[in-house]
Amino acid sequence: MDIATLREKHPDHWMRAAAVRMLAVDAVQAANSGHPGMPMGMADVATVLFSKHLKFDPKAPNWYDRDRFVLSAGHGSMLLYALLHLTGYEDMTIEQIRNFRQWGAITAGHPEYGHATGIETTTGPLGQGIATAVGMAMAEEALRARYGRKMQDHYTYVIAGDGCLMEGVSHEAIGLAGMQRLGKLIVLWDNNNISIDGEISLSDVTDQRKRFAAAGWQVLACDGHDPEDIDRAIGEAKLSKKPTLIDCKTHIGLGSAVQDSPKAHGSPLGADNIEKLRQTYGWSAAPFEIPADIATWWAGIGARGAEDRKAWEARFGELSEQRQKEITRVFEGTAPRRLSATIKALKKQISDEGPKVATRKSSEMVLEVVNPIMPETIGGSADLTGSNNTKTGDLGIFDPSNRKGRYVHFGIREHGMAAAMNGMALHGGIRPYGGTFMAFVDYARGAMRLSALMGIPTVYVMTHDSIGLGEDGPTHQPVEHLAICRATPNSWTFRPCDTVETAEAWELALTSEKTPSVLALSRQNLPTLRREHRNKNLTAQGAYVLAEAEGKRQAILIATGSEVEIAMAAREVLQEAGIGTRVVSMPSMELFAAQDESYRRKVLPAGPVRVGIEAALRDGGWDRWLLGERGREAKAGFVGMESFGASAPAPRLYEEFGITAEKVVEKVKALLG
Amino acid sequence: MDIATLREKHPDHWMRAAAVRMLAVDAVQAANSGHPGMPMGMADVATVLFSKHLKFDPKAPNWYDRDRFVLSAGHGSMLLYALLHLTGYEDMTIEQIRNFRQWGAITAGHPEYGHATGIETTTGPLGQGIATAVGMAMAEEALRARYGRKMQDHYTYVIAGDGCLMEGVSHEAIGLAGMQRLGKLIVLWDNNNISIDGEISLSDVTDQRKRFAAAGWQVLACDGHDPEDIDRAIGEAKLSKKPTLIDCKTHIGLGSAVQDSPKAHGSPLGADNIEKLRQTYGWSAAPFEIPADIATWWAGIGARGAEDRKAWEARFGELSEQRQKEITRVFEGTAPRRLSATIKALKKQISDEGPKVATRKSSEMVLEVVNPIMPETIGGSADLTGSNNTKTGDLGIFDPSNRKGRYVHFGIREHGMAAAMNGMALHGGIRPYGGTFMAFVDYARGAMRLSALMGIPTVYVMTHDSIGLGEDGPTHQPVEHLAICRATPNSWTFRPCDTVETAEAWELALTSEKTPSVLALSRQNLPTLRREHRNKNLTAQGAYVLAEAEGKRQAILIATGSEVEIAMAAREVLQEAGIGTRVVSMPSMELFAAQDESYRRKVLPAGPVRVGIEAALRDGGWDRWLLGERGREAKAGFVGMESFGASAPAPRLYEEFGITAEKVVEKVKALLG
Structure with missing residues (x-):
């Protein structure tokens, strides 16, 4: 690449983009760690995007109608940090950039949502950004339909690299976006032909342009170092009714000794190379210094959005008070006041009537009363609608012909x-939930982990949560998935035992502000065990005494979900044998762990033998409660799975794997010696 | 679809295919569970494939050079079972088909590898079959190059549905296959336009033909109910130098009341509908009965392959004894005798020299001595070759121009x-290993679980196994992934503390016959802690005493991987303070759990306080060892992670998260009171 020509042709642009490049290069060098090549390659595209197209206001970084910008190639984080600094995001000081990748800095190795304003989502695991952006664009479409173009009318831009496009999740994302005709989604592909191992041709021959076209996208191309050509392409993309891929031909590590080489990807360039680079770029300022004229120009770019934002605020002010309140409420992620009363009323009705239904059906019963009072919910399923019971009567299908629909056939x-739900939650205005089989946590894990890491309240409706699904067999029977979910920090795993607990779990999921929820729900019918109505949300305590021992308390049975019924049956036998037995229902280990110690001791006092019952592996966090948090608390046993499942009708499986009241009784008696 | 026309046009074919259809329909009805629609739709394609193209011999189901057939749309398992029964696989009796989906039957809901001969891989989680088949086709190419066309020269056929093609893993699979130009891979796409939620257009507009062409595939099409057209298409596919997609236009639930409807997918048709279907099909035989002429014809198809197989055996017999032994050895998955001595020699050298290297580098040192003596290894990385240290000097790159290469740039x-590695292991003749970052267990989980469920020795080289990776931050730092791997039944998770343990772990992984291995390896340098050479593989015991207490044993420190060094440092301080401290290195919890109780008690005797040390969450199976298997064994604590990580240099992270010798010492002293 002839840098001299680039400099000559667009001298002003060159220096503005060089500011971005040099901040990235110098920050990586100072950290002695990081990825300079991508910011160097994409600085021209980003400069044009931010200066000529992106609608944003650093003084109001959470303005609801801003354009969303997602750096899917998250290793190029310095590109984003440099842009945020230059355009005037107040928290992104030059000190933060100097402290790139250091303890306590907001400038983490990969962009972390919540660390700095202007970071719309956490990226780094490749492909997540583009898939999350699809959800953001869906949210924009839904909210534009609901609140009108004056309130919502923005684009979602993504910078994605070859790695993002090779990941499987990108296929799911672009298929969904193509079908949904998300015309305001624009992906700028950093087509630099280099991955860590070498040239892309080492591992891929895919014609990405044809691939995206096959998925229903508009495909454009530009010279990623020619600002006019970039501007033209983005302008054209904005007119499309389909999502657009812009193939931006770029050079990784532009102008450096390692240009067009994998060496530019993930290591500092080194002092000598940087010295030469300064000359090549015509950049004489010291590290972390930006010449005044360039700084001023960038500040002007940052200041420009205020006008749009203020106009938007004026339009917002013209709305009815009620509409203003609703918009604010849904964007702030606050549940409506009525939710609590609605849940209580349902609980009372259920306790009175005592239906015997699968908890996946219970979940549907909850959604039937919740969806009408929460216009912000968007539900869906990965092609298991009838099995996940995620669709309620009034939702309508969200698709290009009906943006007011609130149910998504995710395919x-x-x-x-999962990633699209994260995108909706991050966008704001939407509270997403989506269903699949619990075993397919495996397929969604990449995005599920990000829900937890980012601290957003995505809701996963995971039905068929054990061998109770029966004949489909071990590929579809989760045994380790409760362990996986419970081991994930900052997430709630609910395994409710009946409709009342399911309602309580949903209430917690729908009022959560910073924690995602997994609802593990049964395929098989379960009796209503909570027959005495309590206004209080007992699930919020994580575990509670469902049935107290009569007589001397000799045993405590701890169970979750479909196995609480078994615990209750075992208790009956044990009580008849004169063994006082308490049953503890434990719908959420995480929430129980969060209670104060006195409550935990009250529910699980030292002394009586303990038996845990769950149709899953003991690895799922059981030892802490069985062996005692402080050790030396109780003799304990576990009735559950010790292997993968098998294919047979569910009752037979419970018999064969020994998850029965009889086995529980045996275990208690053996422990009591 | 006009069935009468189909019947008239190809009357013999019709009845042969009807035998497959009716077995599926009747078995699903008898089980009152299952998926009839897909076998009904694909019976014509499968009949043509098995009768005119597939090279197989039911009397020698593991014949090395058979064609591989993968039913990626695994819910249509009855299609496969019917074919296996009709062609004479001895274990697939009519009783087994009558017992479809029942306890103890080999006819599980989805095809389970190892249950019945002729099942080449477990399928059901969509997309896994096609992705696994890519590995089988790679194995065939590699072995054909190594042993010649007379020994290896077969096709790999896949039946995949719309669901398989929508899953992200299919994108990774077809990209890999396209780049590798796997000309002997043929995918028959059951293009029936229906998924569970309804018509495909509800969720997808992808032009699959264009998509596959964009990935470097040949694309053909046929009428999936016209045997001549199917035959033509498969014949053409076999001539291709690229992998081939055949778009087979079919009708789900062909000829039934629910044809072309999602209702045909996953429920029995019902007695009335089946009665009508028998008339429509012209099939008068009772359920599970096959008219003699049709049975004879199918038996003839099954018998046909014996000739090919015997010819192959004759060719095999002409090989040198040494070559015969090697081929048998690699297909049986037996490690070479020299492996043990090679590992011992390396261990001795390392114990003598005591290098300080990252265990990812240790792993490379092991591979440098192992790869030359194990021609069956094929290694690779998901574009992190230099970081995973998976490539040794002599391997060469496996690609279309060099099928003798043994290193794969997986992209x-x-x-x-992961799925391709499963395919290679299933194919036989190859022992695959592949690397990525430990945090990306999340991305590979779908296939990793199948390695364990199928019981095949795939090896996962997972480097950068903790916050020790430093600046890349929490997206790249595993904290829950050891928990995930350890919670997976039938898998070994190794976290070696130095090069000696790494060599021992590799020896176990490379000699494993039925268990996959995860090697969790450090980014950061670690000292050699095993300085006294022992011939015995101590890692095989899962845990062992690395350093004994001097004086009265008051504390036991249990640690894994990079934290064993910290345990040793803490021991030194504790001993100086007069506190006798044992250090237990626990490279594999699974293998320790598999030891007899007396050994476990010897390593972890009741009494001394215990502190576990691991830069990961306590959820990863720690409570069992800390609190005591029987409870009441010891006072215990844990020094590790309690949250996601952060972005900073590794030493700072260890300090900030409190994973240091000082904290261990404090914890021990506090427990001793």
């Missing part, structure tokens, strides 16, 4: 669904 | 890599 795309 | 395709 057979568990990972894409 | 940024963790899931596709």
Whole structure:
């Protein structure tokens, strides 16, 4: 690449983009760690995007109608940090950039949502950004339909690299976006032909342009170092009714000794190379210094959005008070006041009537009363609507012909669904939930982990949560998935035992502000065990005494979900044998762990033998409660799975794997010696 | 679809295919569970494939050079079972088919590898079959290059549905196959336009033909109910130098009341509908009965392959004894005798020299001595070759121009890599290993679980196994992934503390016959802690005493991987303070759990306080060892992670998260009171 020509042709642009490049290069060098090549390659595209197209206001970084910008190639984080600094995001000081990748800095190795304003989502695991952006664009479409173009009318831009496009999740994402005709989604592909191992041709021959076209996208191309050509392409993309891929031909590590080489990807360039680079770029300022004229120009770019934002605020002010309140409420993620009363009323009705239904059906019963009072919910399923019971009567289908629809047929795309839900939650205005089989946590894990890491309240409706699904067999029977979910920090795993607990779990999921929820729900019918109505949300305590021992308390049975019924049956036998037995229902280990110690001791006092019952592996966090948090608390046993499942009708499986009241009784008696 | 026309046009074919259809329909009805629609739709394609193209011999189901057939749309398992029964696989009796989906039957809901001969891989989680088949086709190419066309020269056929093609893993698979130009891979796409939620257009507009062409595939099409057209298409596909997609236009639930409807997918048709279907099909035989002429014809198809197989055996017999032994050895998955001595020699050298290297580097040192003596290894990485240290000097790159190469640039395709490795292991003749970052277990989980469920020795080289990776931050730092791997039944998770343990772990992984291995390896340098050479593989015991207490044993420190060094440092301080401290290195919890109780008690005797040390969450199986298997054994604590990580240099992270010798000492002293 002839840098001299680039400099000559667009001298002003060159220096503005060089500011971005040099901040990235110098920050990586100072950290002695990081990825300079991508910011160097994409600085021209980003400069044009931010200066000529992106609608944003650093003084109001959470303005609801801003354009969303997602750096899917998250390793190029310095590109984003440099842009945020130059355009005037107040928290992104030059000190933060100097402290790139250091303890306590907001400038993490990969962009972390919540660390700095202007970071719309956490990226780094490749492909997540583009898949998350699909959800953002869906949210924009839904909210534009609901609140009108004056309130919502923005684009979602993504910078994605070859790695993002090779990941499987990108396939699910672009398929979903193509079908949904997300015309305001624009992906700028950093087509530099280099991955870590070498040239892309080492591992891929895919014609990405044809691939995206096959998925229903508009495909454009530009010279990623020619600002006019970039501007033209983005302008054209904005007019499309389909999502657009812009193939931006770029050079990784532009102008450096390692240009067009994998060496530019993930290591500092080194002092000598940087010295030469300064000359090549015509950049004489010291590290972390930006010449005044360039700084001023960038500040002007940052200041420009205020006008749009203020106009938007004026329009917002013209709305009815009620509409203003609703918009604010849904964007702030606050549940409506009525939710609590609605849940209580349902609980009372259920306790009175005592239906015997699968908890996946219970979940549907909850959604039937919740969806009408929460216009912000968007539900869906990865092609298991009838099995996940995620669709309620009034939702309508969200698709290009009906943007007011609130139910999404995500297709057979568990990972894409999870990431899109994250995108909706991050966008704001939407509270997403989506269903698949619990075993397919495996397929969605990449995005599920990000829900937890980012601290957003995505809701995963995971039905068929054990061998109770029966004949479909071990590929579809989760045994380790409760362990996986419970081991994930900052997430709630609910395994409710009946409709009342399911309602309580949903209430917690729908009022959560910073924690995602997994609802593990049964395929098989379960009796209503909570027959005495309590206004209080007992599930919020994580575990509670469902049935107290009569007589001397000799045993405590701890169970979750479909196995609480078994615990209750075992208790009956034990009580008849004169063994006082308490049953503890434990719908959420995480929430129980969060209670104060006195409550935990009250529920699980030292002394009586303990038996845990769950149709899953003991690895799922059981030892802490069985062996005692402080050790030396109780003799304990576990009735559950010790292997993968098998294919047979569910009752037979419970018998064969020994998850029965009889086995529980045996275990208690053996422990009591 | 006009069935009468189909029947008239190809009356013999019709009845042969009807035998397959009716077995499926009747078995699903008898089980009152299952998926009739897909076998009904694909019976014509399968009949043509098995009768005119597939090279197989039911009397020698593991014949090395058979064609591989993968039913990626695994819910249509009855299609496969019917074919296996009709062609004479001895274990697939009519009783087994009558017992479809029942306890103890080999006819599970989805095809389970190892249950019945002729099942080449477990399928059901969509997309896994096609992605696994890519590995089988790669194995065939590699073995054909190594042993010649007379020994290896077969096709790999896949039946895949719309669901398989929507899953992200299919993108990784077809990208890999396209780049590798796997001309002997043929995918028959059951293009029936229906998924569970309804018509495909509800969720997808992808032009699959264009998509596959964009990935470097040949694309053909046929009428999936016209045997001549199917035959033509398969014949053409076999001539291709690229992998081939055949778009088979079919009708789900052909000829039934629910044809072309999602209702045909996953429920029995019902007695009335089946009665009508028998008339429509012209099939008068009772359920599970096959008219003699049709049975004879199918038996003839099954018998046909014996000739090919015997010819192959004759060719095999002409090989040198040494070559015969090697081929048998690699297909049986037996490690070479020299492996043990090679590992011992390396261990001795390392114990003598005591290098300080990252265990990812240790792993490379092991591979440098192992790869030359194990021609069956094929290694690779998901675009992190230099970081995973998976490539040794002599391997050469496996690609279309060099099929003798043994290193695969899998691209940024963790899931596709894992599935392809499964395919190679299943194919036989290859022992695959592949690397990525430990955090990307998330991306590969779908296939990793199948390695364990199928019981095949795929090896996952997972480097950068903790916050020790430093600046890349929490997206790249595993904290829950050891928990995930350890919670997976039938898998070994190794976290070696130095090069000696790494060599021992590799020896176990490379001699494993039925268990996959995860090697969790450090980014950061670690000292050699095993300085006294022992011939015995101590890692095989899962845990062992690395350093004994001097004086009265008051504390036991249990640690894994990079934290064993910290345990040793803490021991030194504790001993100086007069506190006798044992250090237990626990490279594999699974293998320790598999030891007899007396050994476990010897390593972890009741009494001394215990502190576990691991830069990961306590959820990863720690409570069992800390609190005591029987409870009441010891006072215990844990020094590790309690949250996601952060972005900073590794030493700072260890300090900030409190994973230091000082904290261990404090914890021990506090427990001793």
